Amino acid sequence: MIELKNITKTYTNNNLSLQVLKGITFSIEDGEFVAIMGPSGSGKSTLMHIIGALDTPTSGQYLLDGHDVSTLAEDELARIRKTKIGFVFQAFNLLPRATVLRNASLPLMYAGVPKEERDDRAKKALLAAGLLESHFMHLSNQLSGGQMQRVAIARALVNNPSLILADEPTGNLDSKTGNVVLGTFQKLNREGHTIVLITHERDVAEHAQRIIFLRDGVIESDDRSHVQRKQSYDNA
Amino acid sequence: MSSKKYRANFLIVWGRIIAHAGQxxxxxxxLALVTITILVLSLISVNALLAVRAATTAAVTAVNKQVDLSLFFEPAAPEKTITDIVAYLQAVPNVTSVEYTNPDQALAAFRARHANNDEILKSLDVLGENPLGALVVVHAGSAGDYPAIIxxxxxQPWNTLIQQRSFEDKTQIASRVELLTSRARTGSIVxxxxxxxxxIMIIFNTVRVAIYTQRDEIAIKKLVGATNGFIRAPFFVEGFVYVVIACAVVIGLLAATARVVDPFLGPLFSDGGFSLHTLFFAAPYELLVAETIIVLLLTWITSAFAMRRYLRT
Known part of the structure; x- marks a missing residue:
């Protein structure tokens, strides 16, 4: 489903070039739960931007569901984000002056879905993300961190995307709430969603089936040993 | 996509764009109030300058109309020759009109002019014959044309038949007014x-401030799939609303000014050569329509430049 072939990314500023990604190659199958891990400056955020169609690589090829995303223009990238990718961020990235329901339905609005259907699908996504119905009409800035992240997860789910990208989703949460959020990702993964989790914390990455470790713009390891352990855990 | 679904989608998208603009x-x-005020002030300034320019142009035209070349012919000059001269002068380029007064008409006019002066009338009676020749008055397009006509x-061979010529020399006034007009024109352009x-600078900064205060929201909207067009569109709608409001205010102010000032301009331009109402509100209102379109385009182009930075992913 996701295929990256020899991806590089170089930033140039005042004739000064900095290669952040140096030939990244890997693929992620449908239904996988993958953590991309690495220390600060390893290139994981840049990689997330490319996987999330927020940026394009300097060279290499990125195929999402068989479509080459690496050479698309701005508006085509926006269409990919709208239809195929759901984002969850550390800072939640919710509209503070909008209600929970409106935040969750935002991607549907840009997809041109009528209001009634929008609200219906947003409510279902919010319930699936574990948010109580009594919170739906609250402003997003009236919620706790954990609740805000659930709204963000609902927003990521609402379009039924092929891929959910989570960038340090527990970074602003206490460990208990963080575990609840990670549990939600595991539940979504069991339901068939493909999840890519970006983190620098080993214990967060441990929730995934597979951990890709980045260092200095290259893949240092691609550990699939968690798959077996997770399957046993899930079966249990 | 079926046409019905496409229409529904179009309406939803534009509904959201207009709602965002309103929000x-x-x-x-x-900020909106400041932008509209600046637009109003700019439009008033430009229109004031246009009015000054139109007024000075009308003044030059009025002065030019008062300049003429009078040719007084010998009393003995044959009428046929003079009518031929009139025909010749009418065909000269830059001559706008030629008035011919024959000796009898000239005498009648002279008598009428001096009806209260017995001495002059008695002198004419003593002479027993018409001492006045024919008079030909030449009007040209502008004061600058007279030297060439003279x-x-x-x-011409018939120049010898001319007893006296008088050039109502208002050219100095005309050239002064023309100089003033030229300076006013340059000044108005500057x-x-x-x-x-x-x-433009104020609109640019207004849009930038507006977009800067919304940069986080814009980033979020882009993340969830909003295209750059969808982000830009509300700002263009805002620009359109600002321009429409500003133009409406300016039109109202111009109408009120014309109503107050035109009665005072009337005596200055007795031939009806200039009025604010005619300048701004003569159908098909091309000046106001052109101003609105230009301001709208400038606002949109400026807004597009102001947004560029914040629309990069």
Missing amino acids: NMWRNAS SLVQA LAILFSLIA
């Missing part, structure tokens, strides 16, 4: 450019 204006009401007349630049 932005409401949230940044003071040279042309002097070069000031119009200056005001337009100020308006």
